[in-house]
Amino acid sequence: xxxxxxxxxxxxxxxxxxxxxxxxxxxxxxxxxxxxxxxxxxxxxxxxxxxxxxxxxxxxxxxxxxxxxxxxxxxxxxxxxxxxxxxxxxxxxxxxxxxxxxxxxxxxxxxxxxxxxxxxxxxxxxxxxxxxxxxxxxxxxxxxxxxxxxxxxxxxxxxxxxxxxxxxxxxxxxxxxxxxxxxxxxxxxxxxxxxxxxxxxxxxxxxxxxxxxxxxxxxxxxxxxxxxxxxxxxxxxxxxxxxxxxxxxxxxxxxxxxxxxxxxxxxxxxxxxxxxxxxxxxxxxxxxxxxxxxxxxxxxxxxxxxxxxxxxxxxxxxxxxxxxxxxxxxxxxxxxxxxxxxxxxxxxxxxxxxxxxxxxxxxxxxxxxxxxxxxxxxxxxxxxxxxxxxxxxxxxxxxxxxxxxxxxxxxxxxxxxxxxxxxxxxxxxxxxxxxxxxxxxxxxxxxxxxxxxxxxxxxxxxxxxxxxxxxxxxxxxxxxxxxxxxxxxxxxxxxxxxx
Amino acid sequence: xxxxxxxxxxxxxxxxxxxxxxxxxxxxxxxxxxxxxxxxxxxxxxxxxxxxxxxxxxxxxxxxxxxxxxxxxxxxxxxxxxxxxxxxxxxxxxxxxx
Ligand SMILES: [Zn+2]
Numbered sequence: 001x002x003x004x005x006x007x008x009x010x011x012x013x014x015x016x017x018x019x020x021x022x023x024x025x026x027x028x029x030x031x032x033x034x035x036x037x038x039x040x041x042x043x044x045x046x047x048x049x050x051x052x053x054x055x056x057x058x059x060x061x062x063x064x065x066x067x068x069x070x071x072x073x074x075x076x077x078x079x080x081x082x083x084x085x086x087x088x089x090x091x092x093x094x095x096x097x098x099x100x101x102x103x104x105x106x107x108x109x110x111x112x113x114x115x116x117x118x119x120x121x122x123x124x125x126x127x128x129x130x131x132x133x134x135x136x137x138x139x140x141x142x143x144x145x146x147x148x149x150x151x152x153x154x155x156x157x158x159x160x161x162x163x164x165x166x167x168x169x170x171x172x173x174x175x176x177x178x179x180x181x182x183x184x185x186x187x188x189x190x191x192x193x194x195x196x197x198x199x200x201x202x203x204x205x206x207x208x209x210x211x212x213x214x215x216x217x218x219x220x221x222x223x224x225x226x227x228x229x230x231x232x233x234x235x236x237x238x239x240x241x242x243x244x245x246x247x248x249x250x251x252x253x254x255x256x257x258x259x260x261x262x263x264x265x266x267x268x269x270x271x272x273x274x275x276x277x278x279x280x281x282x283x284x285x286x287x288x289x290x291x292x293x294x295x296x297x298x299x300x301x302x303x304x305x306x307x308x309x310x311x312x313x314x315x316x317x318x319x320x321x322x323x324x325x326x327x328x329x330x331x332x333x334x335x336x337x338x339x340x341x342x343x344x345x346x347x348x349x350x351x352x353x354x355x356x357x358x359x360x361x362x363x364x365x366x367x368x369x370x371x372x373x374x375x376x377x378x379x380x381x382x383x384x385x386x387x388x389x390x391x392x393x394x395x396x397x398x399x400x401x402x403x404x405x406x407x408x409x410x411x412x413x414x415x416x417x418x419x420x421x422x423x424x425x426x427x428x429x430x431x432x433x434x435x436x437x438x439x440x441x442x443x444x445x446x447x448x449x450x451x452x453x454x455x456x457x458x459x460x461x462x463x464x465x466x467x468x469x470x471x472x473x474x475x476x477x478x479x480x481x482x483x484x485x486x487x488x489x490x491x492x493x494x495x496x497x498x499x
Numbered sequence: 500x501x502x503x504x505x506x507x508x509x510x511x512x513x514x515x516x517x518x519x520x521x522x523x524x525x526x527x528x529x530x531x532x533x534x535x536x537x538x539x540x541x542x543x544x545x546x547x548x549x550x551x552x553x554x555x556x557x558x559x560x561x562x563x564x565x566x567x568x569x570x571x572x573x574x575x576x577x578x579x580x581x582x583x584x585x586x587x588x589x590x591x592x593x594x595x596x597x
Contacts, residue, residue: 026565027566028565028566028567032568033563033566033567033568034568034570041586042573042587043576043586043587043588044570044576045570046576048571051571051576053579059562059563060562060563061562061565062562062563063565065562082559084553089514091514091515091516093590144585144587146584147592156593159589159591160585160587160589161587161588161589162587162588163576163588299554301554301561302558302559302561303554303559303560304560305559305560306560
């Protein structure tokens with residue numbers, strides 16, 4: 001038998017652990033002056049330091065230290081008065097030095113937390129995610145596996161390495177174990193990464209583009225039989241490169257483990273890889289243990305001991321928290337909690353804000369993005385933002401407000417824009433979608449409707465205003481929906497002596 | 500008791516992806532034993548009044564400003580590589596890992 005998600009939750013309790021890697025947006029690398037720009041041609045942003053050539057010496061990027069402290073402060077961490085870099089030794093060609101310069105037992109920030117809000121069956125609920133540590137390290141190079149069918153390592157004949165990314169400053173943010181999320185575990189994981197991303201963006205320390213890999217999440221998941229009080233073996237899922245994938249990966253991994261346990265199997269501690277296409281994870285390399293990395297303090301770098309005044313200056317410079325900003329937006333727009341949560345959950349808040357900034361009414365902007373556009377996006381399994389720009393949506397909303405489009409026509413315009421037929425104006429032109437605002441044309445349709453339903457018309461004349469709906473419907477049908485219903489109503493009632 | 504066992508040496512060799520024969524392992528275990536013995540003597544000298552350090556100089560907070568300096572060209576970067584292809588370093592297949 002196969003357990004589905006709700007059966008999984010009936011029998012097991014999940015515990016989460018999340019590790020987020022964020023590439024800082026410094027101009028130069030962590031330990032050398034090579035540029036960090038994304039998309040440069042291979043091996044054109046390297047030097048003896050980041051290639052690990054003999055005799056080269058690293059030097060720490062001050063801006064990276066500053067960004068790391070800012071991240072720690074924004075996550076309510078203590079900033080260590082003394083921390084060090086360490087060598088994480090492993091033999092793998094993505095690091096030409098044969099070790100990654102990282103922090104081990106002396107991270108720069110420890111013991112913080114981040115509150116996230118989830119829309120539960122009982123209403124919005126706050127989960128406090130405790131942060132164990134924030135440490136500094138460097139990114140690795142990019143491998144291209146050649147030969148074999150899948151571009152993966154298995155079956156590859158050889159690998160090609162580009163070290164442009166090797167040495168880009170990376171900050172790793174590690175949570176403590178997160179118990180008690182129950183069936184909301186996938187949502188909590190997603191909300192945490194989303195909130196963290198918003199904070200990092202507000203700090204201006206990273207591009208936080210998950211699709212480009214500047215923000216990456218590893219999700220640790222374990223299950224224990226409900227009420228057992230034990231802790232199960234965890235797996236670590238890597239390659240989770242979108243907010244939606246964070247949710248899918250956690251859910252998928254919970255179901256996989258539950259079914260494995262159900263069949264009498266055993267979860268093994270391993271690294272798994274998330275596959276975007278299927279939403280499933282597959283087994284990766286068995287991880288070396290921490291001991292195998294033989295960490296030791298980096299002898300080429302001196303300790304980091306930030307002055308208390310520097311930390312306080314940075315603390316004073318922290319921007320408004322995204323959660324505070326959201327509260328402000330919610331109040332000024334008058335949005336109910338549930339709808340606000342829906343917008344944040346759908347990752348549409350920034351988009352709606354942008355649409356409103358372009359002049360659209362907040363309620364209308366919200367309803368377009370969360371309604372029609374999200375519906376179409378769901379059908380084709382893409383994000384709403386990939387379909388249409390805030391500018392186009394704002395334009396459509398403006399056209400409705402100006403009486404040039406009805407809601408129904410507007411939906412056709414949006415559909416046209418999404419299909420690539422051009423801007424809203426161009427779609428209106430090409431499809432001939434104009435509101436019939438010519439009174440004489442409308443009057444002809446109204447008279448035809450009255451002629452076909454004389455009894456209804458009589459009732460309206462007698463003061464039965466609600467009966468007008470039937471005639472307005474007939475007019476709208478006759479004009480192919482290209483009439484403004486309010487205008488039709490006005491003309492109709494006037495014509496029947498009720499205006 | 501030996502400071503490092505033959506098994507540990509074999510494990511290290513595996514982590515370092517170095518294939519070693521039995522006689523090499525025997526030989527290396529002995530040699531490493533001597534090296535570790537020498538290091539242990541240094542440990543004895545360091546009393547409680549000498550704080551452990553990871554750097555020979557008592558320095559901290561040595562930083563460089565976030566300024567880009569010219570990198571090597573692609574040709575320079577690859578000049579020491581035993582093999583290359585498509586402007587990248589070419590390395591043998593890596594088994595059992597990713
Ligand atoms: Zn470099």
